[in-house]
Amino acid sequence: MGRISFSLLTVLVLALNIVAFNVEATGEPVAVIVNKANPAESLSEAYIKKIYTNGVLSWPDGVPITIYDLSLQDRVRAAFSEKILGMSADRVAEEWAHLKITNHAKNPPYTMKSEALIIRRVASEKGAIGYVSYSAAKNSQDVRIVNTLQ
């Protein structure tokens, strides 16, 4: 009886782990946001990648771009890095570190601790771009969602 209980418990724990993993893997959509005054209504994933890799340094109207990132441990950043940059967040951080250490980063992103802070910064700077979870951005009146990454 004890063995059967233990086996059932093991199966249950494994099942919970699988469920937890799937939840983490899928997650909720990521919203890419810009300032309300930014004329861009939507941005393609390729263009967002260009911005986040410094391929583009200013908006079409000449306003310099300010890039915001979440902290390295954040799950939203992990999803964004995989979907947009095609790399793990750790590898992206390494690339930036290499550019910064050589002082060759043209426009490195600012890392923010919370989504609320990113929304606050994007809302107050015309050239800013950031990303947060969709639920955090959908009701914000101060920023515009330009892409939703599923």
Next chain:
Amino acid sequence: MLQIFSIYDFIPVIFLKERALKKPGLRILTVILASCLLASAPSRVRAGDDRLDRLEKEVTGLKQENEDLKKRLGDLEADQEEIRNNVGLLSKYLDVSGYADVQYDLTDSRTDNSKFRVRHLSFFFSKDITKEWKLFSEVDFEDAPRFEADRNSGNLKKAQGTVFVEQVYVEYRPSFSLDARLGRFHTPFGIWSIYHFPPYVPFQTNPLFFENTFPEVSDGIQLRYSFSVKDMPLDTNVYVSNGGGNAGGTDGNASKAVGARVNLEVVPGASLGGSYYRDRDNLNILRSSYGAHLLLSYKALKLQGEYVIRENEISSGPKFRDNGLYAALTYDLGKWTFAARYDRCRCNALDEQVAGSSLFRYTGAVNYHFAHNVVGKVEYDRTVSPDRSLDENRAIFAIAVAVGDL
């Protein structure tokens, strides 16, 4: 004998034991007591309701206070975060960061032996003086330097290792696209000369042509301008410097070196470019280096290659040419990086070089990324020389870490 239990604070329940109920005095006392308690119950219920209302209000108030405090705390954290990130502000402090790597070399070389090495301890100091002006420097300590003078005479008693001011410049950056650097900087030539720091490259050894076809650092002025050509980002660098071997105040000739580099990102993940460097050195040899580089990355796979030719013109003798190339393939798999490099150089400055022949090196490396700034490396190098007695097998076991808020 009599036990009274209160369940909901105002409903008394009386349990009498069988023997106790048989006594008339006790029976009367019980009935009176029960009546009193029952009579007082409605008022106790009302009082309880009031208390509950008050408590509910207090709890609601506390919840609101808690929400306000959370918001204020969030704002405070946000302010601190902004200060920490210097968003829109200039830091009052000098930023210090750096890296270190230690390794064990296992070799069968006739001219070298196996050993532990404290390879690098490098510090980067940078300071944003204003929004446009910045000071950047890198001081490198190689092989754990120690310099000791005799107390009485002041003569150098012991000297080991290297202390090297690898970079120090004042930078003026009016926009993201343009900057000027005045001082000492890494010679902008190809890829490896700029991006070679041990925590961020899979190899511990430099390509053979590095430092043998152009100087590692240049003292002078450099301009960078970045712009787009048909949506393709193009980076350009031009510079004027003292030239190789003429660092700091030791410039021994009147001529100045000139150089340029371009890098075009054709599509995201595919870059190519060229470099040029020209210098008349202290031996009156005019050295002209031409380089081409390529960087392709697709998902976890990356290919990096460079080719350099250096023409050497001596006024009283025949011209001679150095050349070198390498191609490196890396593959990232989770926390692992697997890398292989083919390297060839016909460089007259190389110690192992036999005139007119090429030196080859084949490298394989495995990296494990413990964290984004800690990496463990195992590397195997096979160097093949025209003089086979100089052939070498070397295994390197290294740990490289980067420190500071990079």
